[in-house]
Amino acid sequence: MAGDSLSAVICVCFLVALQVTSGANIGHFWHVTDFHYDHTYWSEQLSCNDDVPQPGVFGDYWCDSPWRLVTDAIEAMTHIRSDVDFLVWTGDTVAHIHDDHLSVNINMDIMQNLTTAITKAFPNKTVYATFGGYYTRLTASGLRIVALNTNLYYTSDRQTPGHPDPAGQFQWFRTTMERANSTGEKVIVIAHIPPGLHTPRGTLWFQTEFVQPFNSILTQFAHNIVGMHFGHDHHDGFKIFYDAQVTPWRYKLPGQVGVPHNPAIRLVTFDRDTGRHLDIQQYYLDLPASNKQDQAGAETTANFTLLFTTAAAEQEGTAKVCNKTCKARILCGFKHYTMADFDACVSQQCDDTCPNSGAIVGK
Ligand SMILES: [Zn+2]
Numbered sequence: 078m079a080g081d082s083l084s085a086v087i088c089v090c091f092l093v094a095l096q097v098t099s100g101a102n103i104g105h106f107w108h109v110t111d112f113h114y115d116h117t118y119w120s121e122q123l124s125c126n127d128d129v130p131q132p133g134v135f136g137d138y139w140c141d142s143p144w145r146l147v148t149d150a151i152e153a154m155t156h157i158r159s160d161v162d163f164l165v166w167t168g169d170t171v172a173h174i175h176d177d178h179l180s181v182n183i184n185m186d187i188m189q190n191l192t193t194a195i196t197k198a199f200p201n202k203t204v205y206a207t208f209g210g211y212y213t214r215l216t217a218s219g220l221r222i223v224a225l226n227t228n229l230y231y232t233s234d235r236q237t238p239g240h241p242d243p244a245g246q247f248q249w250f251r252t253t254m255e256r257a258n259s260t261g262e263k264v265i266v267i268a269h270i271p272p273g274l275h276t277p278r279g280t281l282w283f284q285t286e287f288v289q290p291f292n293s294i295l296t297q298f299a300h301n302i303v304g305m306h307f308g309h310d311h312h313d314g315f316k317i318f319y320d321a322q323v324t325p326w327r328y329k330l331p332g333q334v335g336v337p338h339n340p341a342i343r344l345v346t347f348d349r350d351t352g353r354h355l356d357i358q359q360y361y362l363d364l365p366a367s368n369k370q371d372q373a374g375a376e377t378t379a380n381f382t383l384l385f386t387t388a389a390a391e392q393e394g395t396a397k398v399c400n401k402t403c404k405a406r407i408l409c410g411f412k413h414y415t416m417a418d419f420d421a422c423v424s425q426q427c428d429d430t431c432p433n434s435g436a437i438v439g440k
């Protein structure tokens with residue numbers, strides 16, 4: 078049933094997009110995130126969650142990205158559409174490697190390498206990145222980008238709990254939105270950590286105390302905000318009040334191999350006059366197929382596939398692993414942002430027929 082609902086949502090979005098594109102002043106931007114470049118992929122494989130005896134040239138679903146996957150994704154973007162208005166880049170550039178094996182210098186090198194690769198591929202295009210701090214800029218077509226540092230509200234941040242407004246960001250966000258509202262600007266909000274929970278696991282991303290102040294600004298200025306784009310989640314998702322989130326690779330359910338849930342790059346089509354998002358195209362790389370091609374000596378072109386054309390196949394795959402509890406958790410994750418609200422929603426949806434949460438991934 079969850080699959081049917083998802084299908085309906087996608088179809089509706091697509092029909093709306095078709096209806097409003099004619100005559101509109103169409104623009105595009107790329108949203109990229111969570112490259113997670115593992116510089117040890119060909120040596121210690123420090124990012125890999127399991128043994129990978131035969132690492133593929135393009136990577137493995139158990140690991141973060143080898144450089145080849147990073148550059149291939151960027152190259153694919155230039156082939157798909159190089160003439161974009163701008164790019165949005167929402168962080169997580171280094172690998173999931175313990176701090177003992179990283180240093181500021183290594184991280185800076187990785188950031189530099191990625192920055193160079195992206196700016197070389199998209200010369201003269203503005204990249205709006207979220208690497209700490211907050212700022213706002215106007216795009217050439219007059220859309221306001223508001224970049225936030227939502228890492229301040231992350232459940233893993235030990236410094237910020239108890240502070241009513243870490244780094245004064247809520248105050249700045251509200252003031253910025255008030256100004257945008259007074260001049261009638263449309264706003265795209267970008268940040269790394271998304272509000273709400275990661276589903277179906279139910280991992281909370283925002284500290285509960287920061288949910289209400291954040292959501293109240295969004296609600297107050299919802300008429301100005303045309304889109305919100307986050308990273309970090311490592312799977313595709315939608316929330317009730319924001320547009321979309323994305324990220325690439327290294328997300329895997331136990332026991333599942335090769336399910337194509339490694340979206341990496343997303344092309345957003347929007348109306349330059351209103352900022353309205355008309356369509357989102359999600360691309361991902363089929364790692365096993367690409368790796369196999371390379372081993373067979375074939376052309377090593379990346380096999381990128383449009384998500385919407387494979388949505389049915391993907392849902393079929395999801396249906397095998399997402400039981401009733403899992404579906405309830407995904408649906409509740411669309412609209413609830415605290416653990417208490419989320420749990421209440423799940424138990425309401427679930428009744429006694431749901432397997433317990435320890436078995437959310439079933440057959
Ligand atoms: Zn990440």
Ligand SMILES: [Zn+2]
Nearest residue numbers: 169269308309
């Ligand atoms: Zn992250």
